[in-house]
Amino acid sequence: QQGQLVAPVVANLGPLEDLMLTPNPDEVEEVFTLPLDHLLREENQGYTHFRTAGRYGYTLPVFLNGPHKVWGLTAIVTELTLELLAPGRY
Secondary structure (H helix, E strand, O other): OOOOOOOOOOOOOOOHHHOOOOOOOOOOOOOOOOOHHHHHOHHHEEEEEEEEOOEEEEEEEEEOOOOOOEOHHHHHHHHHHHHHHOOOOO
């Protein structure tokens, strides 16, 4: 859907063990973490190619080899965040 605004927030929330997250179950199926080091390893990075009308349409990032495949808008935001946090490594 077009016209929606997404505002990613990057923050240090302290030790993960101390967090009591209560996401909206209508919007969030599961919460999981991936270490920055995992995301920066080339073997965990890839791209998905999408076709439109039977032809190449566009390419989006994907992050692999974790508890889940990170793709779609989450992968786009993750990629942009890595570019900011680790410009020499990503």
